[in-house]
Amino acid sequence: MISRVADSCFWLSRYLERVDTWSRLLEVTSSFSLDVGMDGSERWRPLIVVVGQEGDFLERIGVDRIEDSEVVQSYLVWDDRHPFSLYSSSRAVRENARTIREVMSVEMWEAVNESWLWLNSRSAKRLFERERDAFYERLCSQCMMFHGICYSTMLHEDPFTFMKLGRAIERVGQTARILDVRHHALQDPCEAEESPVDAAQWLAILRSCSAYEPFFKRATNVLSGSAVAQFMLFDRTFPRSVLHNLDRARGLLLRLREGAASQGRSPSWEALEKLRGSILQMDIDEVRRLGLHETLTWIVDETAHLCDVLHDEYFDPSLDALRARLQNGSGARGIPPIRSRRALQSQSQSHT
Amino acid sequence: MGRAQIVSSPSKTLFEGYRQLEGTHDEFFGPDGQPHPAVAGVVERLDGLKRADFRRLKRLADATFLRSGITFTLYEGNESTERIFPFDLIPRVIAATEWERVEAGLEQRIRALNFFLADVYGDQRILREKVIPRSLVEGSKGYRPELEGIRPPKDVWVHIAGVDLIRDAKGRLTVLEDNVRVPSGVSYVLENRETMKKTYPAVFRNEAVAGVESYPHKLREAMNAVAPGEGGTKRMAVLTPGPFNSAYFEHSYLARRIGCELVQGNDLFVEDERVHAKTTHGPVPIDVIYRRVDDEFLDPDVFRKDSMLGVPGLIGAWAAGNVAIVNAVGNGVADDKGVYPFVPDMIRFYLSEEPILPQVETYVCARDEDCRYVLEHLHELVVKPVNEAGGYGMLMGPSASQRERREFASRIAANARNYIAQPRIELSSCPTWTAKGVEPRRVDLRPFILTGDRSWVLPGGLTRVALRKGSYVVNSSQGGGSKDTWVVGKSR
Numbered sequence: 068m069i070s071r072v073a074d075s076c077f078w079l080s081r082y083l084e085r086v087d088t089w090s091r092l093l094e095v096t097s098s099f100s101l102d103v104g105m106d107g108s109e110r111w112r113p114l115i116v117v118v119g120q121e122g123d124f125l126e127r128i129g130v131d132r133i134e135d136s137e138v139v140q141s142y143l144v145w146d147d148r149h150p151f152s153l154y155s156s157s158r159a160v161r162e163n164a165r166t167i168r169e170v171m172s173v174e175m176w177e178a179v180n181e182s183w184l185w186l187n188s189r190s191a192k193r194l195f196e197r198e199r200d201a202f203y204e205r206l207c208s209q210c211m212m213f214h215g216i217c218y219s220t221m222l223h224e225d226p227f228t229f230m231k232l233g234r235a236i237e238r239v240g241q242t243a244r245i246l247d248v249r250h251h252a253l254q255d256p257c258e259a260e261e262s263p264v265d266a267a268q269w270l271a272i273l274r275s276c277s278a279y280e281p282f283f284k285r286a287t288n289v290l291s292g293s294a295v296a297q298f299m300l301f302d303r304t305f306p307r308s309v310l311h312n313l314d315r316a317r318g319l320l321l322r323l324r325e326g327a328a329s330q331g332r333s334p335s336w337e338a339l340e341k342l343r344g345s346i347l348q349m350d351i352d353e354v355r356r357l358g359l360h361e362t363l364t365w366i367v368d369e370t371a372h373l374c375d376v377l378h379d380e381y382f383d384p385s386l387d388a389l390r391a392r393l394q395n396g397s398g399a400r401g402i403p404p405i406r407s408r409r410a411l412q413s414q415s416q417s418h419t
Numbered sequence: 420m421g422r423a424q425i426v427s428s429p430s431k432t433l434f435e436g437y438r439q440l441e442g443t444h445d446e447f448f449g450p451d452g453q454p455h456p457a458v459a460g461v462v463e464r465l466d467g468l469k470r471a472d473f474r475r476l477k478r479l480a481d482a483t484f485l486r487s488g489i490t491f492t493l494y495e496g497n498e499s500t501e502r503i504f505p506f507d508l509i510p511r512v513i514a515a516t517e518w519e520r521v522e523a524g525l526e527q528r529i530r531a532l533n534f535f536l537a538d539v540y541g542d543q544r545i546l547r548e549k550v551i552p553r554s555l556v557e558g559s560k561g562y563r564p565e566l567e568g569i570r571p572p573k574d575v576w577v578h579i580a581g582v583d584l585i586r587d588a589k590g591r592l593t594v595l596e597d598n599v600r601v602p603s604g605v606s607y608v609l610e611n612r613e614t615m616k617k618t619y620p621a622v623f624r625n626e627a628v629a630g631v632e633s634y635p636h637k638l639r640e641a642m643n644a645v646a647p648g649e650g651g652t653k654r655m656a657v658l659t660p661g662p663f664n665s666a667y668f669e670h671s672y673l674a675r676r677i678g679c680e681l682v683q684g685n686d687l688f689v690e691d692e693r694v695h696a697k698t699t700h701g702p703v704p705i706d707v708i709y710r711r712v713d714d715e716f717l718d719p720d721v722f723r724k725d726s727m728l729g730v731p732g733l734i735g736a737w738a739a740g741n742v743a744i745v746n747a748v749g750n751g752v753a754d755d756k757g758v759y760p761f762v763p764d765m766i767r768f769y770l771s772e773e774p775i776l777p778q779v780e781t782y783v784c785a786r787d788e789d790c791r792y793v794l795e796h797l798h799e800l801v802v803k804p805v806n807e808a809g810g811y812g813m814l815m816g817p818s819a820s821q822r823e824r825r826e827f828a829s830r831i832a833a834n835a836r837n838y839i840a841q842p843r844i845e846l847s848s849c850p851t852w853t854a855k856g857v858e859p860r861r862v863d864l865r866p867f868i869l870t871g872d873r874s875w876v877l878p879g880g881l882t883r884v885a886l887r888k889g890s891y892v893v894n895s896s897q898g899g900g901s902k903d904t905w906v907v908g909k910s911r
Contacts, residue, residue, distance in 0.1 A: 068680075068698055068699050068700075069680055069681075069682055069686050069696055069697065069698055069699075070686065070697045070698060070699055071682075071683065071685065071686050071697075072680075072681075073699045162662070165488065165662055165667075165671075166662045168488075168671045168672075168675065169671055169674045169675045169680070169681045173487075176487075176488065177486055177487060177488075180486060180487070180488045181486060184485065184486070225699060229699075323699065326700065327700045327701075381699045382699075384697060384701075386688055389688065389690075389695070389697060389701065389702050390690055392701045392702060393690055393695070393701075393702050
């Protein structure tokens with residue numbers, strides 16, 4: 068497929084995953100604030116920090132507002148002057164989708180377009196004002212519905228693979244960030260004496276990743292910083308854990324390589340295998356020794372590096388690299404033609 | 420007071436109280452108030468709708484367009500907004516017997532324009548025999564001397580044409596202008612039809628409306644026919660300037676319907692005079708490009724150096740015969756408004772036939788005699804700059820103020836080559852839904868002609884309607900909307 072289009076598929080998914088993750092995180096954080104009397108500890112600032120916008124917030128909004136639940140929420144939901152608000156991410160989802168409608172199913176496009184039109188409507192504003200939880204839940208469920216629509220309506224070929232790759236890689240980074248929220252709320256998370264406030268914090272983190280029930284399905288798990296971190300980093304069956312998503316990314320890269328004409332070396336494959344190999348060799352004791360925050364930072368950095376490598380290999384290959392491939396006679400055999408909506412319809416009719 | 424109530428009465432039928440414009444041909448009703456024979460069936464069925472029903476259908480149709488994102492982008496300063504192209508649910512109807520003649524006329528015209536392009540970039544016979552003044556052709560902004568001697572694959576220049584027709588006061592369909600560079604609007608024809616079928620299933624069951632659905636398929640055929648090389652699967656792509664272009668929806672729509680890639684200039688590169696796409700699996704050769712990028716921006720090596728939308732080396736690959744570009748490069752000289760007056764002469768010259776379709780009488784300001792006439796008769800003429808599209812920079816003489824006319828006169832005197840003038844045609848009107856019920860609004864018609872091995876005319880085309888009361892300007896950027904166009908009945 069066209070490299071630029073693959074890039075948009077990848078990013079569409081990443082932005083969508085941000086909307087999903089952050090609306091759940093915001094919902095949990097706002098109700099979590101009601102749970103415990105956490106006087107003196109921070110609830111909202113960590114969110115601003117892990118999203119990487121502390122500087123912008125302090126400059127434009129002010130330090131005195133950083134624990135103001137309404138101010139922070141409207142900053143993270145509606146503010147279109149920074150790229151990490153739900154609104155900005157939703158716009159990026161829609162803009163990417165608009166650019167690559169030729170590889171999406173009609174149903175996918177309409178789902179994205181309708182979500183966007185809704186977010187801009189009065190009824191979205193009203194829901195945000197009156198039923199905050201319902202507002203966040205609606206955003207989450209729109210995201211999940213979109214994945215379902217992709218799965219059941221689009222061709223399971225390269226564009227689909229790149230979308231799934233975007234989601235897997237975004238999840239690695241987001242899960243690391245959510246775990247890191249804890250670091251910014253309390254010092255030395257794995258070491259600290261577990262207090263009721265800590266327990267509430269860890270529960271909130273589990274809930275932010277839809278991990279509450281899955282976590283307790285593991286019979287050995289008791290609520291502690293180590294157990295939560297272990298689960299979110301290393302549980303291979305939990306769909307938001309770091310390792311699960313690296314496994315998944317591996318499978319997707321493998322599929323891309325199978326479709327390719329040449330089986331030359333792939334820098335993305337190598338970068339992923341290196342990261343995944345390091346994590347496979349780690350356990351929670353080693354994470355404690357290195358420091359949770361330091362480990363998470365390393366994961367986020369390595370993931371960013373992987374994205375750079377993917378960019379050079381798949382999304383924006385240099386002309387020199389392309390010309391070299393032509394010279395070596397290792398160009399692709401051809402793009403499978405994209406079937407049009409009409410072709411798909413007539414095909415499905417012929418099956419019934 | 421009583422009267423206002425009647426006007427807004429929801430139980431009133433659609434065409435009740437419809438009043439035609441004086442001195443104008445109406446597409447539905449004759450001077451006696453009776454519907455034209457071809458329209459009678461449609462009028463009867465639509466008239467069965469109450470206004471309240473019609474409003475409901477209209478809301479549904481608008482919501483469908485918005486939800487499916489069938490929009491164009493309007494730029495005002497730094498702000499851009501996406502708009503749905505206003506769509507009128509009352510169709511424009513043309514009898515199949517009349518359409519047959521229009522089809523033949525369009526096909527003839529495109530054949531002549533194609534010969535003309537091959538000639539001006541080849542032997543220049545028509546210039547040597549002084550049928551068309553050389554200065555006019557060589558002075559045209561659309562003429563590209565760099566291309567002299569180039570022959571596009573299969574010698575087809577005009578693969579996709581949109582010819583604007585208007586119906587004059589006598590009811591004759593007349594050619595207003597040719598568009599043989601990158602005519603747009605066909606996606607609206609196809610989407611409008613989808614919407615109409617959902618809106619009026621019963622009408623479609625009972626009226627024999629000619630289908631438009633095969634357009635993408637015919638386009639694919641035409642592209643395939645001009646692809647260089649022998650048989651085999653040809654790789655095609657639609658080349659768009661990108662998502663910020665106001666017609667991006669159409670580019671993406673056509674790529675989807677043809678079943679080919681949608682690419683931007685940056686997605687392609689040329690190596691050894693062959694065009695390749697940059698894909699996730701490496702370079703892939705491309706055989707046919709349906710470009711929606713203007714000539715000037717197509718290849719920075721040959722035309723504008725600062726173009727970010729083009730592909731360096733593309734023209735070289737085309738000249739070497741390794742890629743087909745649809746439409747060919749350099750076509751602008753054929754739809755130049757200054758060349759338009761000579762199209763009937765081209766038809767006689769190349770085809771030894773008489774033109775089937777009439778065209779609007781035109782004064783070419785480049786000719787002294789015409790220019791004098793134009794300056795003396797500004798109050799009854801429409802003056803157009805030859806190199807503008809979209810209805811920009813025109814003078815509507817009859818409705819302009821004296822000051823506007825004076826200003827325009829000095830512009831013409833300063834640069835006569837740049838202007839042509841035509842008498843104002845009383846464009847025909849068609850019943851159209853407005854806030855005040857159904858009223859006459861002026862319409863034109865853009866049929867689309869595809870040419871590969873042979874020509875094919877899309878039945879009907881895009882009817883554009885001037886939604887503002889009294890307006891003659893149908894362009895979407897200036898308050899125009901569209902209608903579905905129905906060719907009905909049996910041809911002879």
